[in-house]
Amino acid sequence: MRRTAALLWKEWRDHRALVFLFALLAPFAVWATQAAWIEDPADPMIGSVILPAIAVLFAAVLTAEALCADFASGAADALGRLPVSPRTLFGTKLAFVALVFPALLVWITFGEHLRRIAFGHDVELLWGEVLLSRFIWLIGATATMAVAACASLLRRGFPAVLAGSLMVLGSLVLVSRANDGAGPTWVQAALETWGLGLVLGTASVAFLCTAVGAYSPWTKARDARRIATGALCFCIVGLPAFATGLVRYRSDTSLQPGDPVTVQRSAPSPDGRYVALQVGRSAPWPGATLEAVWLLHVKTHEIRVLPGMQLCMPVWHAMDSTWSRAGELVCIDKGDEPCIAWIEPTTGTVVRTRELVDWPKFLDDVYSPAWCEIETGERAEDGAREYSLHWPKTGQHRTVHSWRRPHPTRRSGEAFYLDDRDLMRCTPEGTVERVLSGGEFRPVVAPDGSLALFRDEDRLWHVVETRTGTDVLDPGDWGLFGWTSRGRSAGVFQNRSKEGEFAIVGELGVRNLVIPGDRLYELNPTPDGGFVAHREWREGDDRDYRIERLDASGRVLEVLYENPR
Amino acid sequence: MNDVIQVRGLELAYGKEEVLSGLDFDLPAGSVTGLLGPNGAGKSTLLRVLATELRPDAGTVSVLGLDPRRNARAVRRAIGWVPDRVDLPRWMSIDDHMRFLRPFYPTWDKAEVARLLELFELDPRARIADLSKGQRMLEALVAALAHSPRLLLLDEPFSGLDPFARRRVFDGVLDHLRDAGKSVLVVSHSINDLERCCDRVALLSEGRITTCEDIEGLQRRSARVAVSLDPDAVPWSPPGEPIIEETGADTATLFYLDWSDALAAELANDRAVRDLDLLSRDLEDVLVASVARERTA
Numbered sequence: 001m002r003r004t005a006a007l008l009w010k011e012w013r014d015h016r017a018l019v020f021l022f023a024l025l026a027p028f029a030v031w032a033t034q035a036a037w038i039e040d041p042a043d044p045m046i047g048s049v050i051l052p053a054i055a056v057l058f059a060a061v062l063t064a065e066a067l068c069a070d071f072a073s074g075a076a077d078a079l080g081r082l083p084v085s086p087r088t089l090f091g092t093k094l095a096f097v098a099l100v101f102p103a104l105l106v107w108i109t110f111g112e113h114l115r116r117i118a119f120g121h122d123v124e125l126l127w128g129e130v131l132l133s134r135f136i137w138l139i140g141a142t143a144t145m146a147v148a149a150c151a152s153l154l155r156r157g158f159p160a161v162l163a164g165s166l167m168v169l170g171s172l173v174l175v176s177r178a179n180d181g182a183g184p185t186w187v188q189a190a191l192e193t194w195g196l197g198l199v200l201g202t203a204s205v206a207f208l209c210t211a212v213g214a215y216s217p218w219t220k221a222r223d224a225r226r227i228a229t230g231a232l233c234f235c236i237v238g239l240p241a242f243a244t245g246l247v248r249y250r251s252d253t254s255l256q257p258g259d260p261v262t263v264q265r266s267a268p269s270p271d272g273r274y275v276a277l278q279v280g281r282s283a284p285w286p287g288a289t290l291e292a293v294w295l296l297h298v299k300t301h302e303i304r305v306l307p308g309m310q311l312c313m314p315v316w317h318a319m320d321s322t323w324s325r326a327g328e329l330v331c332i333d334k335g336d337e338p339c340i341a342w343i344e345p346t347t348g349t350v351v352r353t354r355e356l357v358d359w360p361k362f363l364d365d366v367y368s369p370a371w372c373e374i375e376t377g378e379r380a381e382d383g384a385r386e387y388s389l390h391w392p393k394t395g396q397h398r399t400v401h402s403w404r405r406p407h408p409t410r411r412s413g414e415a416f417y418l419d420d421r422d423l424m425r426c427t428p429e430g431t432v433e434r435v436l437s438g439g440e441f442r443p444v445v446a447p448d449g450s451l452a453l454f455r456d457e458d459r460l461w462h463v464v465e466t467r468t469g470t471d472v473l474d475p476g477d478w479g480l481f482g483w484t485s486r487g488r489s490a491g492v493f494q495n496r497s498k499e500g501e502f503a504i505v506g507e508l509g510v511r512n513l514v515i516p517g518d519r520l521y522e523l524n525p526t527p528d529g530g531f532v533a534h535r536e537w538r539e540g541d542d543r544d545y546r547i548e549r550l551d552a553s554g555r556v557l558e559v560l561y562e563n564p565r
Numbered sequence: 566m567n568d569v570i571q572v573r574g575l576e577l578a579y580g581k582e583e584v585l586s587g588l589d590f591d592l593p594a595g596s597v598t599g600l601l602g603p604n605g606a607g608k609s610t611l612l613r614v615l616a617t618e619l620r621p622d623a624g625t626v627s628v629l630g631l632d633p634r635r636n637a638r639a640v641r642r643a644i645g646w647v648p649d650r651v652d653l654p655r656w657m658s659i660d661d662h663m664r665f666l667r668p669f670y671p672t673w674d675k676a677e678v679a680r681l682l683e684l685f686e687l688d689p690r691a692r693i694a695d696l697s698k699g700q701r702m703l704e705a706l707v708a709a710l711a712h713s714p715r716l717l718l719l720d721e722p723f724s725g726l727d728p729f730a731r732r733r734v735f736d737g738v739l740d741h742l743r744d745a746g747k748s749v750l751v752v753s754h755s756i757n758d759l760e761r762c763c764d765r766v767a768l769l770s771e772g773r774i775t776t777c778e779d780i781e782g783l784q785r786r787s788a789r790v791a792v793s794l795d796p797d798a799v800p801w802s803p804p805g806e807p808i809i810e811e812t813g814a815d816t817a818t819l820f821y822l823d824w825s826d827a828l829a830a831e832l833a834n835d836r837a838v839r840d841l842d843l844l845s846r847d848l849e850d851v852l853v854a855s856v857a858r859e860r861t862a
Contacts, residue, residue, distance in 0.1 A: 002668035010665055013656060075654045080618065082669050083641035 007092040066093045255292040257303040263545040266534045267322035268526045274345045278311040304348045515554040567594045569748045575624035586772035597749040599759035602769035608752045616646040645709035649720040655694035670712035681707040684737045699725035719751045723758045756849045770859045787851045788824035789844040798837030808854045820854040
């Protein structure tokens with residue numbers, strides 16, 4: 001037992017620098033790998049592939065180092081003269097690796113946890129509670145260990161003091177983050193400082209290793225300059241630390257269920273199985289928000305988190321384009337390269353994407369219902385903006401809304417335009433007729449193009465195919481809430497002057513509806529004739545949200561989601 | 566007297582190169598024996614076999630009554646072994662090294678370690694990497710002696726040692742071991758050092774032990790003789806089996822490894838010899854003559 005302990009002690013002293021560096025660099029390796037290749041911090045590949053791969057790499061390097069270092073240094077001969085069997089010698093080396101490896105895994109886990117805390121959405125909430133109480137001693141131990149390792153390994157004052165000071169400085173900045181409320185920029189700076197210290201330490205060790213003359217058991221040559229196996233290991237493990245400095249940290253936008261979020265919008269899927277929720281909350285650093293899309297399964301109430309996504313918002317409520325007609329959720333992936341992503345709701349996987357040349361400006365860009373076409377508002381010669389919507393269903397529908405005077409609005413080959421306070425229609429043949437008069441008419445066209453509604457300040461008009469000019473609601477301040485995603489076109493309008501009073505406008509006319517309860521923020525029709533209601537309560541700066549499922553009469557069937565207090 | 570080492574018919578080859586060929590060797594207990602021989606004769610190889618580092622191709626070896634092939638660990642525990650190349654873990658201090666070795670040897674003697682370190686003026690806190698070659702050899706010697714081995718094997722222990730350190734080794738270690746009845750087998754090319762510390766020498770040449778006896782006897786049985794010859798008697802055949810070191814028109818210098826009174830009388834009575842003179846010789850002369858005769862044979 002004492003002999004084994006002596007051998008383990010020797011192995012520890014032989015490889016402690018490597019173990020220290022492994023432990024210190026492992027979190028950076030994880031972060032760099034994740035930041036460089038896997039942008040999504042919630043990607044299961046990190047847990048299932050990346051972390052095991054790094055762990056296996058470390059274990060392999062450590063084992064190789066443990067087995068080869070004695071041969072490289074010539075100490076193997078001295079060990080071979082000990083009154084122990086070769087099996088004991090090698091067994092002890094492997095036992096050393098087996099003992100050290102779990103410790104490394106703990107450190108890797110710690111690093112990953114620290115990263116999540118540092119860059120996660122919950123940094124503001126958890127920093128003071130978790131980091132100080134749980135990790136302060138780990139950070140202190142890490143810094144102390146780093147200084148001790150450098151001092152012991154290098155036995156040279158300057159590199160040890162420099163590297164150690166940087167690590168201590170990084171730790172102090174990290175800890176001070178708990179008090180000053182600074183954002184992840186400071187955290188990143190601290191980590192970078194920390195990493196810089198590690199890199200300097202690594203470089204010093206590598207330099208030292210390459211400068212040491214060594215004995216080669218193959219050539220029998222002595223005092224030959226060479227790169228020691230340890231230096232190679234340091235370089236391998238140190239590279240991610242360099243990479244960490246090069247990559248840009250990506251903020252973790254994963255808002256998890258249970259987090260206090262703001263529900264900005266809800267959109268039932270065409271089949272009624274899901275409700276897409278646009279959620280967000282202000283980021284703990286100025287001028288930024290964290291956003292995500294939650295995919296709420298109506299039956300099970302389970303929530304699938306789609307980090308970094310943003311629901312495509314309809315333009316002027318002209319259409320509800322969050323869901324494609326094929327039942328895919330259409331989002332804007334707010335990654336480094338913004339693109340529109342079609343997401344399969346059952347798996348949460350992106351089935352296809354379409355790059356965007358620029359970040360979408362919802363008031364300037366126009367999307368077709370199936371998101372096959374995107375047109376940026378055209379600017380006419382006189383400077384007026386002109387928008388075009390393409391309906392891919394038939395390829396024939398084309399609605400143009402121009403702010404140029406007069407306003408031509410064309411639908412199904414027809415063109416509507418405003419002439420002063422009159423709504424005029426221009427047929428493809430060139431015939432012009434007055435449809436409505438006496439209002440500031442704004443068009444709201446159904447997704448399938450079968451329904452065109454015009455409203456002014458206190459009246460709502462709808463035009464169905466060839467029929468025009470029906471005054472359906474009067475008087476009132478009617479605001480459009482949404483369109484049904486599939487089936488018969490229907491617009492849901494709220495009477496802003498009478499809380500809870502709605503009008504469902506469709507081809508067959510108008511149906512009045514009174515939704516009980518208050519604080520109704522949004523009402524979206526579902527394919528079964530019911531609705532998904534989105535309520536919001538405000539008390540000072542606090543907000544509470546609730547997503548309800550209603551039947552056709554407006555009765556609350558169940559609460560799908562409720563913001564936790 | 567019991568033999569602590571018994572070797573019979575030892576054969577060992579490095580590939581096709583035969584190093585030891587039918588070597589027989591005995592080392593009596595309590596003797597300090599020097600092992601001499603030309604470069605490549607197999608001296609270090611023999612010590613490595615005895616120290617269990619090499620397995621012989623044929624023959625029997627007994628070290629302290631143990632077979633190194635079957636009882637390697639017991640042999641290593643019982644002997645002290647200082648090889649010519651001392652590759653110790655460089656990061657260790659002397660104290661670290663001693664503490665590391667201690668659990669492997671039940672008979673570890675801390676007092677002896679302290680005595681030897683003080684004798685060799687070694688600082689226990691000094692790192693091995695910072696030691697000179699000679700200091701490293703002394704440190705290895707301390708490590709080899711710390712567990713009071715019954716047999717000490719030394720391979721070129723005096724290389725790199727200054728005269729003062731060498732004297733401390735002679736007086737403080739080897740004499741100490743001899744007085745304690747321990748056995749020592751020393752390989753060295755420094756014959757003066759061996760003459761100083763050993764009571765026996767063994768000569769290894771061409772893979773075999775050609776001579777093995779105490780130094781006094783070896784020197785007593787050898788003689789370097791300068792003879793003046795009658796010119797009419799040339800060519801002349803000397804008696805015995807001398808090594809002819811030098812020949813002139815009527816002179817010759819002969820080296821006898823089997824010198825005896827009878828041989829001296831026969832040479833004196835030879836009618837061709839007009840005069841003879843016994844010249845001085847030392848252990849190195851004996852070694853060189855022995856190797857020359859072996860190669861001639």
